[in-house]
Amino acid sequence: MMRISRQMLFVVITTLALLPAVVRAQSDSVATPLTPREPLTLDRIDAAITRAVKAIKKQEPHYALRADSDFDNSRWGKTRNWRVLHEAGNHALALWALFESGESYQQPELMRRLYWVLADDRPFTFDRAMRMKMLERLRPDQWRTWLRRDAIWLQGAISPAGGFGASWFGRKPSENLDAANSAYGSLGLAAAAFADVPLKEQDWQRIDNFWRKTQDPKIGGWSLGSAGKSENNKRISGPMTAAGALVLSITERYLYGPKLASNNAPRPPDNLQRALDWLNSNFTLDDPAEQDDFYFYMWTIQRVGHTSGYRTFNNIDWYEAVTNRLLETQQEDGTWKGSKGPLVETAFSLLYLARAHAPIAIAKLQFDGRWNNRPHDALNFVEWAADELESPMEWQIVRADLPTEQLRQAPLLYISSDREIKLSAAELAGLRRYVQAGGLIVINPEGVMTPPLRRSIDTIVEAVSEPAQLVDLPLDHDVRQMYVPWPSRPNTMYVTNGIRPQVVVFQEDVGAMLQSNDRTHPWAFGSLVDLYLYAVGRTTHRSRFSTDYLPPLPQPEDKNLQDGARVAILQHDGLSDPEPDAWTQLRRYMAKTHRMKLAIDKLPIDQLSEEHALAMLVCTGDAAIDDPQVQTIRKYLDAGGLLWIDAAGGSREAAQNADQLFRQLAGESARGTWLTSDSPLITGAKLVGGHDLRSVDYRQLVMQRYGPTHNVRLLCHMTKDRPTILLSTEDITAGLTGLDHWGIYGYEPQAARALIANTLLQQLNRTKKPDKTPAKPAPADKPKAPKNAEDTQESAAPVAASLS
Template sequence: MSRQAAFLALLAGLAGFARAQENAVTSAQVEQALDRGSRFLKQVQEPGGSWSFRSYQEGSTALVAYALLLAGVPDSDPSIAKAFRFLDGHPPKDTYAVSLHALALCEADPEKHKRRIENSARWLERSQLSNGAWTYHPLARGLAEPAGDHSNTQFAVLGLWAAEKAGVEIAPEVWRKVSEHFREVQNKDGGWSYEGGAGRQDSRYSMTAAALGCLLLARGGEAQAGPECGQALGDETIARGLEALSRLGGARLPGNLYDLYALERVGMFAHRSVAGGVDWYPEGAARLVESQAQNGSWHLYSQEVGTALALLFLAKGSAPLLVSKLHVREGPESRLDDVEGLVRFASAAFERTFAWQSVEWEAPLEEVLVAPVLCINHHEELDIDADKAGWLRRYVRNGGTIVANSCCREFDASFRRWIGLAFPGGELEILEDDHPIYSAHRAIRDPELRFLEGLRWDCRLSVIYSPKDLSYGWATGMNKGDIGGQDARELGANVIAFVVGKPEELDRLRQVELAEEGGPVEPAERGAIPPGAFVPALLVHDGDCNPDPGLGREWLAALPDRLPVQTSADFRQLSPDSSELFNHPFLFLKGHDAFAFAPDHVARLKKHLEAGGFLYAECCCGKKAFDGAFRSFARALFPDRELAVLAPDHEFWRAWEGPLGPVEFTPDSGRPAGKPPFEGIEIGGRLAVVYSPEAVGCAIAGHDRGRCAGVKDREAAFAVYDRLVAYAMSR
């Protein structure tokens, strides 16, 4: 029987295995729900193009059209064209309808509909009450002015915000009055009621969410002339409102679709993954996917309104998170429009809508790591303690990348101290002029713009630092000093492209699994190993034993699609004296630095290999310190055997899917294309030890290859690892 046939026989029956996280909703499920909901709404559209709800025919039609557009229905679709024709013949005349019509037009084609959008914006400006709120209709001359209500007000603010984004100039006075209104009528408990007059009622969840959304948008409108650099934009009113929202909702998802949509707006406008005390998008999306009716609808007031609100939540919140902005100190929050501007520019550059979030030091890493970039920007000197340094280090060890920007010299000095504390022995270095970061999106040809610095940690460029201020250009698109606004944004887009690699593959609902911390995990903390599963054990040693925590997850996640094999989610980290050692036939040994095992550990590993175990060792980035240490370890392990280079026709290379073709190597390797320079030790006619003196796994993890000796291409690295698994498990 051939080795490949033996391998297949051993693994028979495992091919359908899939790992799924309990209660997790996927982006594919959300897309399916959006499609089903859209099809339902198109099916129930009236022949004249409207969707009706009570007497709000214009408003409900605009609401549904807006929801369909956000759900991905193009403006050329007959359902949208019919809806707009209906609204042309029945011009909206109340605040809800005018606001929703503006939102739909802005989403469809803001340039094509600019005149109508501007007309809607002017209608809303004229209809604003003197206290900053809105009611259903413009006030008739001679009538006493009402207090207005916060439901109409929130939709008016949304319509004006969309119009401003579409290029319509909104009077600053409008935003000032909105802001002053909600600050004046905030209840003592931090929440808001439906009306804001003298006889206002108790705080309500939906109106508190509405008020917060309005304040956040008004703050953005007022921030056009706000503070520069990283100066603070403190807001006690918003902070109290967010606390009230969590309290009013009991830190649970709200019970109806109107409140759920209101929560989504708070989460989006506050740039928080957790709002109202809940991880609002994953939890809300899971509930909506589960509760969708068989015909594709949801119900609130009517199926049309309920389905539209559900689609708005699912579609708006699904934008992948691109950046986490770190709130670096207690007290007022740093200005946020730098990241807002960068993410908006990146969305246009990569032709996909992205979002970002604001995070605190104590935020769970699973939440922060959903975005691939952690942005740090401030203008003052800041201290960092050991706990914060450890948090940054764990963030990087789990695959995150820090992108920092120096507004001022005070921050520059303190950030460099941060690096020394968080990454002992690490130091920022100026990146080479030909570094791929300068061509990741568009070529940065001006040598004066190639000033970025970086820290290579965990086999990759883990920290990217600009000693010059880019944040002003990100926020405004305007020049500051010798940095042009457009140049700042282009350089930022290059950084994003370099870090992310494939922005189109980012997923808002990606499940983050953290690498094991603190060395080996005891057996009681692990799940059971299914019989016949491939669960590699990463050997713990004192020479940087897990230099690339993301490798195991990347490799093992892809493995079931390449080989008929059941796997774990990551390596199992084990010391050689672990009672679990002999439960893991495949041992993985990796590192950058010199290491040594105690004699009793060497003896135990030798016993494991002589009993049929397999050891694969890899010199990460081709570092000489690890290479020398491994060769000493191999001599101690088998004094009477030597590492020998595997011949090009060795059966190892044919262990899976025939011979391995020529493999290309990085410039630092300098090797011509061919077989990797593997070496091995045989026992009883089989390879018990395979050693790679250069990196293979770095290509799988997609790291910066400018300073790494090893395999160049990801697919070639997977093909090499396929043979390791097939060879080891077929023996």
């Protein structure tokens, strides 16, 4: 029997759909999220979670025995008092949500509630399934006996047709079936698989057949009463369609998953795809008919998005839209209102928000061709990584023409095919922007590397990277040792810009191992998780909002900037601009932080002029300048310019190269001096909007080498009591770009950007010409007119105040 992992179960069980064997292209139109009242931030989500946790803890169960009147003197199967009838299931759901949010069951008040839930013996599918989901979040070796008890009950409750009714009393399974309870029952059985309770393949096959037969053959959805004989509840609904996708996701993964590692394997029927198509055409947050199960539906959509990789449904960015809606509808007491009562509605909302921070670890590129032969490769990877790193992760399907800020949400972009990868010029340009913004492309050739496939890979490499040269990934490269060592397998080639890998190409079919979910080959999963950890700087518990990438300023903000400075990026014989997006990010940073319009000129050294407030000379280890270029730079410095030499990436080769350039420009006999901590470049003193950098953050690699250090380390060459050359052997360029990658020896992005900002502010201050027109005295009988806003210290003007 196939072994089901913890994270796999969490998704497959808890979630309501899984990626089909062949996913059809989503609409290319731009997603239309709700307009939020406030920006969507991690702080808002955390605050909502805190309020919800407190609210659920206040809603304790009725620990004493209930009177018959509490059940309306009705029999178990007929009462409509949901809150009383399903009290054990409701509190199991609530505990599940609390555990998912990081609350410990060992808290006395939760321990009491946990054992109360375990002691209940109600014969309802919902209650049993919710209790198993609750237990799944605890240690399986400690609670497996309890899981087995309910697993045996659920196995007995399966009807011959493969569905579940609302209840089972130990005899013949109910024939009064419905979609909701059939979904709950399947959820519980998947939890049983996690507890190593043996399940027969024929049970999965019966459940699979049941959902395929009850799906509407024309529309592709399900109604609550799809399995019933009466005509009641026959409206096709979002929650029940998502529930149908839930069960088919479980059965398809169990029955078909490993077989699809072969590109020639037969594909399952398209029922699951038709369910996703229905959601992709009908999903909305504003259908009045869906309000009874709204919060359950939103939680379901989150899980469907995880398992399918869809980032939009019906052209709606479901993550942004649903998260904002939940934040906006939470009550002051921390609950959410709904027909099932505040406990159930709050629990489903909390389950959603508890996973709202999960980062997008990897994106899978969709293109015209055979891009999805292994439909579960990326999903299996994120679940394996989440299990290993003990942190939830997401993935999504993307097209290359998405805005860069959306593509950049994923540090890895996975491309896999067994045929030529045909991309348009616009798509190749989108991939180039993604790489320049800090993304890492991972290419997996399926099966044999054919000549057409290899040529198409070369085309991608040439389009996105300079220099475009694939070489063997060194066996001692840091990326091979991040988490799971893979010194020899898989054989891998890569392209680097001297700072970081930009493209990685596997020479073995890693995707086949991912699709089969064969964890006896850890190098297949380990190679990808190592690439992920390398790209995020070894940050295992990373938030979805953790990014230093700055998107463009929205209109019309970008038109209300003041003219600032010109910066020259000097070209030399070598890799002079390894991270082109560094200057785009710097321009956006100065616009956002200082309201300054920055002009960037990338030019040969002989075109350097006095117009440039700052010149950047970037090297990675191969920079060289000749005597005429040295004289041009010295002339620029004598005229008041400032040169910054940066060892991009901070490697030993780059640092030695930067030091050589410094000596060549300052003079072999000249000695550099360390910039003192009282320099305005560090203190930000007397600079309007200046940054106090007396304590800065370095990357982990620096901290490992030198220990805790927070002092700016800049070597400078002084001319007439002012610095004219600044040398940083700790990286600045990658920090400006906003890169999080491991292997970079330098400043964190915020510190790097602030250092350059202070430099520009001081240069602008130095070159600012004082106004020599004498001020007219104000009339004696009138008060002096207030200064203009741009003249005050509180102004956002980009020009620094005069230094005394």
